[in-house]
Amino acid sequence: MGFSIQQFDPKKINPNDDKAIIHINTFVEDTDAHYSTTLNIMADIDQTLAALIVRLRREGVAFDDSHPAIRELLHREYESCADDDSFPMKPQRIVYDTRRAVEDDGVVLVDTGALKMWMARLYPTYRSNTCVIDNSLSTMAWTLPGAVAASMADPGRPVLAVMGDGSFMMNVQEIETAVRCGCRMVILVWVDEAYGLIKWKMDIHDGTHEYVDFNNPDVVALGASFGAKGHEIESADELYPVLHHALRSGSGVDIIACPVDYRENMRLIEKLGDIDFSG
Ligand SMILES: Cc1ncc(C[n+]2csc(CCOP(=O)(O)OP(=O)(O)O)c2C)c(N)n1
Numbered sequence: 001m002g003f004s005i006q007q008f009d010p011k012k013i014n015p016n017d018d019k020a021i022i023h024i025n026t027f028v029e030d031t032d033a034h035y036s037t038t039l040n041i042m043a044d045i046d047q048t049l050a051a052l053i054v055r056l057r058r059e060g061v062a063f064d065d066s067h068p069a070i071r072e073l074l075h076r077e078y079e080s081c082a083d084d085d086s087f088p089m090k091p092q093r094i095v096y097d098t099r100r101a102v103e104d105d106g107v108v109l110v111d112t113g114a115l116k117m118w119m120a121r122l123y124p125t126y127r128s129n130t131c132v133i134d135n136s137l138s139t140m141a142w143t144l145p146g147a148v149a150a151s152m153a154d155p156g157r158p159v160l161a162v163m164g165d166g167s168f169m170m171n172v173q174e175i176e177t178a179v180r181c182g183c184r185m186v187i188l189v190w191v192d193e194a195y196g197l198i199k200w201k202m203d204i205h206d207g208t209h210e211y212v213d214f215n216n217p218d219v220v221a222l223g224a225s226f227g228a229k230g231h232e233i234e235s236a237d238e239l240y241p242v243l244h245h246a247l248r249s250g251s252g253v254d255i256i257a258c259p260v261d262y263r264e265n266m267r268l269i270e271k272l273g274d275i276d277f278s279g
Pocket of ligand 1: 112113114115116138139140163164166167168190192195196197
């Protein structure tokens with residue numbers, strides 16, 4: 001459902017091209033040696049699933065759409081570092097504290113990078129369109145202008161852009177736009193002083209990395225120079241109250257820089273096996 005070849009190599013799920021594939025999407029997928037479809041349903045996915053469920057129920061087919069085992073696994077991982085006070089912070093704890101701080105209808109925009117691997121897997125959502133992820137083109141840095149747009153579209157709603165430091169620096173000038181246009185938004189920057197996802201990929205493939213590390217500016221001074229407010233997180237217990245307060249306080253743009261411990265990335269690989277890095 002919703003599959004697109006540019007997002008994921010079908011060879012990984014269908015190496016011998018011997019699986020029966022029912023493809024449901026708003027478009028027919030490109031032909032691929034590992035993606036020969038048995039049936040193409042070209043339609044709105046939401047409506048297709050709703051119709052399918054009605055039909056299955058009517059015909060008395062027993063099915064379980066709650067997947068308790070998967071939910072339990074995810075929930076356990078999501079809560080695993082809730083009390084972990086190591087610093088720089090574990091990605092799992094940043095996701096956990098982010099979810100606690102954002103109201104159920106708050107909009108979170110997740111940028112491209114290693115942080116996306118953590119947010120996309122673990123961040124629970126309670127309403128539709130409250131966690132926006134660019135999974136296809138996966139362009140870096142879109143969440144800063146994206147947050148400007150989200151806050152203009154619905155000024156009363158909390159808006160949070162979650163970005164890596166590489167992405168943040170790539171579109172940092174858009175803070176000027178946000179301040180000039182009177183946007184109310186918060187930017188949470190996961191700081192690892194590197195292009196973390198690329199470093200991770202190099203470490204997996206070559207066992208080493210190069211030219212992916214960099215230094216960051218002082219976020220408090222940077223924020224002030226744009227007329228925004230910068231915060232440096234200096235211990236694990238600070239993130240939740242600072243984020244919680246920023247999301248609820250008055251006006252303007254808040255930028256929160258939070259150091260992250262990406263040694264967890266390789267541990268995740270050991271736990272899960274191979275991971276797709278396209279984009
Ligand atoms: C515009 C653009 N340039 C390059 C890439 C390739 N790319 C994907 S993730 C990434 C590094 C992201 O680094 P950062 O924003 O610091 O996040 P982190 O991975 O450290 O969490 C790069 C260079 C991309 N997806 N988009």
